[in-house]
Each structure stands twice: as C-alpha cells, then as structure tokens.
Amino acid sequence: MAWIGFFIGLAVAWVCADIFGPEAGLVVLGALVGMLLARLYRRVGRLEAELAQLRAGALLAEVQSTPVPAPVAAPPAATAPAVPPSQAPGVKEGLAPAAAAVIPAPVPPGPAAAPPAPSPPAAASEVDEQSHRITASLGRSVLAWFRGGNAIVRIGVLILFLGVAFLLRYAAEHALLPVELRIAGVAAGGVVLAGLGWRLRERRRGYGLTLQGAGVGILYLTIFAAFRLYGLVPAGLAFALLVALSAVAALLAVAQQALPLAVLGFAGGFLAPVFASTGEGSHVALFGYFLVLNLAIAWIASRQAWKLLNLVGFFFTFSIATVWGLRSWQPEHFTTTEPFLVAHFLLYLYISVQYSRQLVTAPEARGLPYVDGGLLFGLPVVAFGLQAALVRDMPYALAISSAVLSAVYLLLGRWLWRRSGQQLRLLVEGLFALGVIFLLLVTPLALDARWTGAAWAAQGAGIVWVGLRQGRLWPAALGVLLQCIAAVVYWEHHVRPAEAVPFLNAALLSALLLGGSAWVTARLLRQQADAAGQDAPAWNRLPRPAWQALHGFMLAVGLLQLLAGWGEELEAADWPALALSVRLALLLLAFALLHEVLHRRLAWPELRLPARLLWGAAAAVSLIGMTGVLFSVSLQWQRYVHEAVWFEVLAVLACGLWLLRRLQGPTWLHRATGVEHGALAWYAMLHGAVLLYAATGTLIGRHQAWTALAPIVLPTAVAWWVLHRTAWAAWPADRHATALRRTVLLPWMGVLLLWTALVNRYAAAGMAPLPYVPLVNPVDLGHALALLYGVRLWMVCHGRQARWGKPLLVLALAAAFWWLNALLVRSLHHWAGTPMWDHGALRDDLVQMSLTILWTVTALVLMLVATRRAAPARARSVWVAGAVLLAAVVLKLFFVDLSHLGTLQRIVSFLGVGLLMLVIGYVAPLPPAAPSREPQA
Known part of the structure; x- marks a missing residue:
C-alpha cells in the first residue's frame, strides 16, 4: 500500500511544481524520496535479521548431526554437575549465544532419532x-x-x-x-x-x-x-x-x-x-x-x-x-458518432456477459461474485446519458432508444436463461431488471424527451441489489450514492411544464421512479440489517444500527420524492372545490394509510413510523390552513362548506382513530404514544371550536351569546369523552391515562378558565330579538358546562395530580368570582341600560353600588360556609378569604364610593354593607384554628 501512496505523491509533486514552481516540486519529491529510502532501509534491516536467523538454523542442524562419543562412566543423574553452555560438547567457538542456548545437552546412547529439520525463515509470500x-x-x-x-x-x-x-x-x-x-x-x-x-x-x-x-x-x-x-x-x-x-x-x-x-x-x-x-x-x-x-x-x-x-x-x-x-x-456529427456509441455499448454488454460466464465455469472461482455489478449497471447509465445528449433535439428519439435498450436487455436475458438457466440466474435477473426499467422509462421520455435522474436512480437500486446479493459493500455504497446524486440533479433542475397533463406526464413518472428506486433500496438495506450480527459473513460486519440508519435514510428519501411528485400534480390540478391545503392533507393521509397497509403485507414494520409521521403532518397542514382565515367568520364557514374542509377534517379524524386503534403492540414501533392520542384529541377540539364558531357567527350572527359559547361546546364534549374513558380505564386511557391528563384534560381546564376571563370581559350575552335571562342564557350555560367539567375532572383526577389541584382550585374560585361580577354587569346592562366594561361600567354609580353589595354578600357566604360547612382544616382559610374580600369592600366604600357615587347610591352602599357586616358578625364569627398535626407525646 505504501507504493500507492508514493505514486500518488509523485503526482502531487508534479502538480506542486506546475503551480508553485520547480522548487516546490523538488521539495515534495525530495520528501517522498526520503520516505522511500527510510522504508527501504527498514526492509533491508528485516532481511538481514532473517538471514542471520537462517544461518543460525543451519549451524544448529550441523551441530546436531555431529556424532557424540560414548562416555566412560556417567555420573548419577542426581549428582551430575551442570555443564555450562559454553563448555557443552560440540559447541564451536564463535557461536552466537542465542544459537548455543537452543542446543540440547548430550543424551545417552539409544535409538537414533532423526534431528528436527530447521524451520525456514518467514518470507513474504508472492501474490x-x-x-x-x-x-x-x-x-x-x-x-x-x-x-x-x-x-x-x-x-x-x-x-x-x-x-x-x-x-x-x-x-x-x-x-x-x-x-x-x-x-x-x-x-x-x-x-x-x-x-x-x-x-x-x-x-x-x-x-x-x-x-x-x-x-x-x-x-x-x-x-x-x-x-x-x-x-x-x-x-x-x-x-x-x-x-x-x-x-x-x-x-x-x-x-x-x-x-x-x-x-x-x-x-x-x-x-x-x-x-x-x-x-x-x-x-x-x-x-x-x-x-x-x-x-x-x-x-x-x-x-x-x-x-x-x-x-x-x-x-x-x-x-x-x-x-x-x-x-x-455538433449536431452534424450525429451520423458519425451514433454507430460508435452503439458498437461500444454492445461490446461492453458482451464483456459483462463473458465475465460472468468465465467465473461460473471456473471451479477455482466458486464462492466469488460472478456478476460485475458496476459494469452491468454503470454501462446503461453512461451510455444512455451520452445517447440523451446526442438526440436531445430529436423528438421521441430518447423514448425510442429506451424501448430498444429494453428489448435488448429482455431478449438477452431470455436467451441466457434458456442457455444457462440457474447457472447465470443473478445475471439474468439483473438484465431483466434493466429491461423493465428502460421499459418504464419509455412513457415519460415519450411525453417529455429529456434525460432526467430517474434512470440513474433506478439503476442505482439495481447496483445495490447486485452488490448485496454478491456480498460486496462498495457496489451497494456506490448505488446509494448514485441515487442521492440523481435526486439532487433531478430536483435542482426540475421544472414542471405548465402545459403538462396532470397525473399523466413525465415529471410525475420520473418522480415515481426516483422514489420507487429509493424504496427498493431501503427494502434491500432493511433485509441486510436483519442479517447483520455476529454470525454474519466477513463482508457484512457493519453494525446493525448502521444498516438501519441507511435503511431509514433511503426510506425517507423515497417518501419525500414521491410526496413531491404527487404534491406538484395536486397543486397544478384545476380543482377549485378543493383548497390546496385540503389536497396536501389528503395526499399525506393516503400515504399514511398506504404505509400502514403495506407494513403487514411486506413484513416491513418500519413503515409504521412514517405512517404515524405522515398523519401528524396531515393534521398540521390542516390546522395551518385553518389559521390563514382564523379571525374571519365568513371565510372560515366558506372553507368548511365550499372548499371541502369538512371532508378533510373527517378524513384526518378517521385515519387517526384507525391508526391509533391498530397501534397497540408491545414495542415502541407498534405502540402509539400518549402524545399521539393527545394530538388527535386536540385536532378534533380545535376544528370543533372553529367550525361551530364559524357556523354560529354566520348563521345566527346577531345572537352574540351563542357565538361566545360556540368555541367551547364541541371541544368540551371531546375532553369529556376522554375523561370518561379515563374514569373507566378504557382505550385509549388504559395505557395513556397519565399522558392524557397532562396533555388534554388539565390543559383544557386551563383553556376554559381563560375563556371565562375573556367572555366575561367582552361578551354582553345579548340574544336579540330574544330577551336576556340571567343564568339561562348561552354564556352562563357555558359557565355551567365548564363547572361540570371541572367537577368531573376533580373527581376523576383527585389525588393523581395533587400538585395541580390547589392552583386549579384557586383559579376556579377566582373565575367564579369574576363570573359573578360579570353576570351582575351584564344584567344591569340589559335591564337598567348601564354600560358594559369597555364603555365605562366602573364609572356608573349603579354598577359601583351593585358591585359593593355583591362583594359584601360574597364575603358573607364565604364566612358562613367557613363556620358551618367547611372542614376544620380548611375553615380558617375560607373565613380569611371572606374577611379579605370584606376588607376590600370597606376600602372601596371609603376610597371609591364615598367620593364618586351619587347620594342615593352612596347611601345604599353604606347601609347595605353595614347591615351585612352585622349579619356576618353574628352568623360567621372567627372559626377555630385548624387542629395540630403533631402527634401527642
């Protein structure tokens, strides 16, 4: 391997000399020569050591073959003195100590034993x-x-x-x-x-x-x-x-x-x-x-x-x-270059076949991959690319070329199958695969005579298949790289023709080939991941996570390209009845269902993960489409009715329920999470809120009370159903009760409290031409619904979410007090003509007087409940809350009512508060302190 580096180094020296001058080239070349001399010096040293070992072995053989005279009298073995190695018989002068150390001591006469042959020196075997x-x-x-x-x-x-x-x-x-x-x-x-x-x-x-x-x-x-x-x-x-x-x-x-x-x-x-x-x-x-x-x-x-x-x-x-x-x-060179391209293509196709036949018939080549996947699949990629450049100005020429290539590969594969049968099965399969690929390319190339990366991707999948079948990693890696390059080249230069027929054009078919090739590759890599392990062959020593990562990457690449191709067609389609967000959401749902169905048919469990992600993407697209016209009631209603958004919502809900119902397996891949269940519930709740709000705002817009109530009705019904399933430990709360409480039930209670704050601040609850009736108008009924939900939530979740219980209780009591104040202001607005909050309610004498009386009555009720009904542990806290409110009333009397109210209202306020305080002092004195929790000594 060092010689390869040296040869590359020579090229580097050459380039350096060409760019930076001969001095730089000489410096690089001198460094390389020095490295080579150092390597040669080490090699000479090893050879000299081996020569010394060889000479020592020959000398040892000579010593062992020398006859040893019989001794006159041998001393007993127990008293025989040790003989130093330097004085041992038969050891020559000048023998290296290392050689003398391995010479055995003389043995008594006995049966002659053949001396062991000296072991030859270890030499580098010739390749x-x-x-x-x-x-x-x-x-x-x-x-x-x-x-x-x-x-x-x-x-x-x-x-x-x-x-x-x-x-x-x-x-x-x-x-x-x-x-x-x-x-x-x-x-x-x-x-x-x-x-x-x-x-x-x-x-x-x-x-x-x-x-x-x-x-x-x-x-x-x-x-x-x-x-x-x-x-x-x-x-x-x-x-x-x-x-x-x-x-x-x-x-x-x-x-x-x-x-x-x-x-x-x-x-x-x-x-x-x-x-x-x-x-x-x-x-x-x-x-x-x-x-x-x-x-x-x-x-x-x-x-x-x-x-x-x-x-x-x-x-x-x-x-x-x-x-x-x-x-x-130049175009005029076509007639003089096309024959050479065809001839060279046929020559190298012949060479591919001959290579396989040579290895198949050689007994010593058994076990070797007999298909040259690089040449078999690289030849059509290169040759067809050159052909595309030659005929780019000729209509339908590339489609005809693809058809001819398909016929060549299919006929050659059939001929080899009839001649060799199973002997060349892998080669025949590769030829048939190429024939089918080029046959599939005929239609897109006929519709749009341009060379795209679709053929590269399909042939890259073929290279991966052959490489894995033969046990070769580098062809598989080359096939994956070729598909990635094809995808980048195709989508970087891709422009869909405006005049193309939707769903019947080259752009879509090319995207399908790109995505399908990536899917086939992902399937092959997934099978390889299953085979990876300790017992795998030497070439398949990649860890299983590496194969799984490659499989996931190619699966994602294929899915994105398929979605891009179909999405482009849906965007170009002239369907005014379906909004673009609706089309995209339905496309994502279709792919989600396809993945979920195929995972069992193909024994491909990893398809369940993209199915779930695709459903989540469809839900997100649906919600994003809704936010564009969120604050326009008429546009929202128009989307639901005239743009088929209602169908999109039903499809997302149905698909989500079907998926989550099926995902109840033992592992994370086959089991839905609580977050996914919560996402489905929130999707239904958000669309339910917007849909009913748009309907009431459009159909009964004058009834402001119904419009204010509409956003919480359907979401509360959904949350109530989830709460009911949690109480009975039924699906989906049988496995995800805690997650549903944290992601749906408690957050929705917070939303209801926020709704209470906003609706009591801004809604007048008018029902014209119907009369306003307190407590039975839609706004107050909404508060009753929120109260029932809160009580039910407290009963089901009490003790399970202890850390959230006290804050929620405080917020609920504050919301109830705010509702009482708003109920009073709304009633005065409709019965006495006083203004609402935004129009100066706090500047009205009647409203101020009424609020003073209401606060005092509320304090009376709290202190009365503390002394008569509350548990001893909580009685003092409730009484103190009433006392604080009563103190606020007193402060209000002196700082607000005394200076701002009219004479009559001021009198009523002071009299009413005074009388009520007398009642409080009689019926609700200070309750006893809470019992001590310290144990008795």
Whole structure:
C-alpha cells in the first residue's frame, strides 16, 4: 500500500511544481524520496535479521548431526554437575549465544532419532496475480499489481511512459531531431523493452511482464504519433499497425495469463491519443481506434475474467468520449458518432456477459461474485446519458432508444436463461431488471424527451441489489450514492411544464421512479440489517444500527420524492372545490394509510413510523390552513362548506382513530404514544371550536351569546369523552391515562378558565330579538358546562395530580368570582341600560353600588360556609378569604364610593354593607384554628 501512496505523491509533486514552481516540486519529491529510502532501509534491516536467523538454523542442524562419543562412566543423574553452555560438547567457538542456548545437552546412547529439520525463515509470500480471487476484484487487482513482483520497476515504467509521451510532444514542438529518427528511436526502445520482458518471463515473471507492457504502450504511442502528429504513415497503414499491436498485446496477455501486462498495454493504448493530441483531428479516427482496442478487450474477456482490464477500457472509452462531446460535439456529427456509441455499448454488454460466464465455469472461482455489478449497471447509465445528449433535439428519439435498450436487455436475458438457466440466474435477473426499467422509462421520455435522474436512480437500486446479493459493500455504497446524486440533479433542475397533463406526464413518472428506486433500496438495506450480527459473513460486519440508519435514510428519501411528485400534480390540478391545503392533507393521509397497509403485507414494520409521521403532518397542514382565515367568520364557514374542509377534517379524524386503534403492540414501533392520542384529541377540539364558531357567527350572527359559547361546546364534549374513558380505564386511557391528563384534560381546564376571563370581559350575552335571562342564557350555560367539567375532572383526577389541584382550585374560585361580577354587569346592562366594561361600567354609580353589595354578600357566604360547612382544616382559610374580600369592600366604600357615587347610591352602599357586616358578625364569627398535626407525646 505504501507504493500507492508514493505514486500518488509523485503526482502531487508534479502538480506542486506546475503551480508553485520547480522548487516546490523538488521539495515534495525530495520528501517522498526520503520516505522511500527510510522504508527501504527498514526492509533491508528485516532481511538481514532473517538471514542471520537462517544461518543460525543451519549451524544448529550441523551441530546436531555431529556424532557424540560414548562416555566412560556417567555420573548419577542426581549428582551430575551442570555443564555450562559454553563448555557443552560440540559447541564451536564463535557461536552466537542465542544459537548455543537452543542446543540440547548430550543424551545417552539409544535409538537414533532423526534431528528436527530447521524451520525456514518467514518470507513474504508472492501474490498470485493469476488467481481468480485477484482478477475478479478491482481492489485486489490494484493491490496485487503494486505488491506483487517489483513495485519500483512498475512505478518506474509508468513514469517512463509519461516521459516518452512528453518527449514526443516536446520534440514535435521544437524539431530537435529528424522526425523519422525520433520515431524510429522510440519504436526501437519499445521493441527492446518488450523483447527483454519476453526473455525474462520465466525467471522474473513480474519484471518481465512489466517490461512487456511498457514496450507495448510505447509502440502504441509511437504509431499514433507517426500517424497523427507527423503524417509519416497513411491512415490505412496506421490503423493496420494498431490492429496488429492490439492483437499482439492481447495474445501476450492471454498466453501468459498476465493481467498487469494487459492493463499496462491497453492503458497506454488509450492514453496515446490523449498525450499526443494537438486538438485537431478526426473524431472518427479516434473512436475507430478505441473500437479496435475494445474489440481486443472483448476477445480477452471471452477467455479471462479480468475485471480491472474491463474497467480500464470502459473508463477510458466513455470518459474520453464525454470530454470530446463537451468540447467538440455538433449536431452534424450525429451520423458519425451514433454507430460508435452503439458498437461500444454492445461490446461492453458482451464483456459483462463473458465475465460472468468465465467465473461460473471456473471451479477455482466458486464462492466469488460472478456478476460485475458496476459494469452491468454503470454501462446503461453512461451510455444512455451520452445517447440523451446526442438526440436531445430529436423528438421521441430518447423514448425510442429506451424501448430498444429494453428489448435488448429482455431478449438477452431470455436467451441466457434458456442457455444457462440457474447457472447465470443473478445475471439474468439483473438484465431483466434493466429491461423493465428502460421499459418504464419509455412513457415519460415519450411525453417529455429529456434525460432526467430517474434512470440513474433506478439503476442505482439495481447496483445495490447486485452488490448485496454478491456480498460486496462498495457496489451497494456506490448505488446509494448514485441515487442521492440523481435526486439532487433531478430536483435542482426540475421544472414542471405548465402545459403538462396532470397525473399523466413525465415529471410525475420520473418522480415515481426516483422514489420507487429509493424504496427498493431501503427494502434491500432493511433485509441486510436483519442479517447483520455476529454470525454474519466477513463482508457484512457493519453494525446493525448502521444498516438501519441507511435503511431509514433511503426510506425517507423515497417518501419525500414521491410526496413531491404527487404534491406538484395536486397543486397544478384545476380543482377549485378543493383548497390546496385540503389536497396536501389528503395526499399525506393516503400515504399514511398506504404505509400502514403495506407494513403487514411486506413484513416491513418500519413503515409504521412514517405512517404515524405522515398523519401528524396531515393534521398540521390542516390546522395551518385553518389559521390563514382564523379571525374571519365568513371565510372560515366558506372553507368548511365550499372548499371541502369538512371532508378533510373527517378524513384526518378517521385515519387517526384507525391508526391509533391498530397501534397497540408491545414495542415502541407498534405502540402509539400518549402524545399521539393527545394530538388527535386536540385536532378534533380545535376544528370543533372553529367550525361551530364559524357556523354560529354566520348563521345566527346577531345572537352574540351563542357565538361566545360556540368555541367551547364541541371541544368540551371531546375532553369529556376522554375523561370518561379515563374514569373507566378504557382505550385509549388504559395505557395513556397519565399522558392524557397532562396533555388534554388539565390543559383544557386551563383553556376554559381563560375563556371565562375573556367572555366575561367582552361578551354582553345579548340574544336579540330574544330577551336576556340571567343564568339561562348561552354564556352562563357555558359557565355551567365548564363547572361540570371541572367537577368531573376533580373527581376523576383527585389525588393523581395533587400538585395541580390547589392552583386549579384557586383559579376556579377566582373565575367564579369574576363570573359573578360579570353576570351582575351584564344584567344591569340589559335591564337598567348601564354600560358594559369597555364603555365605562366602573364609572356608573349603579354598577359601583351593585358591585359593593355583591362583594359584601360574597364575603358573607364565604364566612358562613367557613363556620358551618367547611372542614376544620380548611375553615380558617375560607373565613380569611371572606374577611379579605370584606376588607376590600370597606376600602372601596371609603376610597371609591364615598367620593364618586351619587347620594342615593352612596347611601345604599353604606347601609347595605353595614347591615351585612352585622349579619356576618353574628352568623360567621372567627372559626377555630385548624387542629395540630403533631402527634401527642
């Protein structure tokens, strides 16, 4: 692996020299050479240590084979003195102590035992570059090329080849030597290198193959330079020479089973026109030359499963063709480029099939993935993209191309199935998948002849499928990345044509392909997550959470693209009866129901989570649409009646109830939370409030009392139902009673208290032409409803929410006192013509006098209840509250009534308060203190 870094470092030094000058390049190059020398120094040290170990082992074998004379008399074993290692018989002078330490002591004569053979030194094993396990893997092929044979020679050959190319270009620009001499010298050098490599093929295989590849590449470069740069040979002769050289390189590579030779030779052949190019030339000659090279690669592919060679040819062919197209393509070049594109596509399709057939028929390749997923699925992506660029100005041409490709893949898959059956099942499945994908593309491309990212996404899903089937992570990662890029490219440049037919156009079908491909990928990744674990194969050691995260990501990507496609169509549809928010909410509900239904059919439990999120999004969209005209009663009623919002509300409620009823499983994925139940209840309560308020405000607008009551009727009914279910521990309160109390029941009590404060402040409770009757008008009936709800809530939740009980009780008593004051002011307003709060009620003498009497009566009642009815623990608190209110009355008499009220009202106030205080002093004296809670001693 270090040689790869060194070679990359050379390129970095080159770039630094080009950008920052030769000094920077020399600095970088010197650092790299120093690193290389240090590595070589360490390697020499290891080799010397191994040599010393080898010599010590040989010396040990020699000592053990020396005969030992029989001793005259051996001392008893118990009294035999220890012999120092340095005096042991048979130990030679100068023997290293390490070697002497391992020499066994002499043994008595007995049956001869064969001395143990010395263990050979551990040496680095040579990489078998002919093995299918090497040639069928891109990464292993590259590593084997750098680690096998002499890596320095191989890197040096690449640098030499680049130097020759630049030398030819420099000589052409400066005319240093006669053209014939330069060409002949370079060609002779290539022949010498190839011949020397052939001579050394038996003794030094790696070295010889490297030299042969370098020679072949230099000859490629020489022939092309002689033809294109100097015009020394005619086109026919140059073409014949290139054909002959390609044939020689292919024969040499196949005869010696040498993948590095093939890669070097063909890489040089493809790079020859690049380095020797002048920018002026015939694209026909270039593509014809590439066609010759690819024919040679195809011939080799029919005999060897060399994935790296296939990739080299594919990469150089289509990348150079793409660069040429970006720079020089003109519509008049179509007839001279389309045949080459078709020919190269068919060649590499043939190579894909031959690769699989080679691995399937090789016994030593069992267990290896026999489908080159990158080439199989990358070929249509690249070729179809180039085809889209060629025919972009021709109507229906791309749709016809897609149909032709579909027919090619389907027919080829059927032919291979009939010929090979199960033997090539995975390849046949891939071909059929591509055929179906291109068949699906025919319609959107016919309706809108533009190349989009839909095909990339579909083929990316195919790459993921093949990669996971073969146990390869990098193709799966490449497929996921390709789909992400396709999504970004498609949606960044996507503009829906205004004239497109809703729900029958290329934009929607492309979005469906994008989203469907992401869903298929998510499904495959989910299956892989199930297989992940300790017993998984070596390639599938990714932790289960990583697979699950990828699965969730692709599921979200697919869902968003499907929603975007359908949402765009719903927005463009001319449906005045359905508001845009209604359409979007219904779309989200449809997808939520689809996910919930599919999770059982497909055994895909993770679909339940997006179903719940989609329902929440639909409810949010519905509420947001309502807020736009929240304060306009007529517009709200118009939305419900004329824009089908009532249908949206019923659909959201029905879907929510159905989902939550089904979500009662044991785990979080299959069990709804209390927050979700609370959200459904609040959705029903908010829409119920707005709907009834809009109806009363529009239909009986003159009855202000009904309009003020309307917002709390239906929500209180819903909260009462939830409260009833909580009391009986029935669904949904059987599992979420605490959550419902905290999110629905108690908050709604707070809302009722707020309603009490507002309605008593602003509502006059008029019912014209009906007369006003206190306590039985709609506003007061609403207070009765709130009181009943509060009492019921206290009975059901008493003791379970102790920390909220006392504050709520205080707020309820304050609200009741405020209601009494408002009831008095409303009654005076309707019976005596006094103003309401906003119109100067506190400046009216009759209102002030009435309030004084009311406060005094209230204080009397409180103090009377404290002495007669209240529990001893609470009696003093209630009496003190009444006393405080009575003190407020006294202060009001002297600071307000005395100076601001008229004579009659002032008299009535003082007399009434005085009499009531006398009554209080008689019937409600100070109650006894609360009993002590301290235990008796």
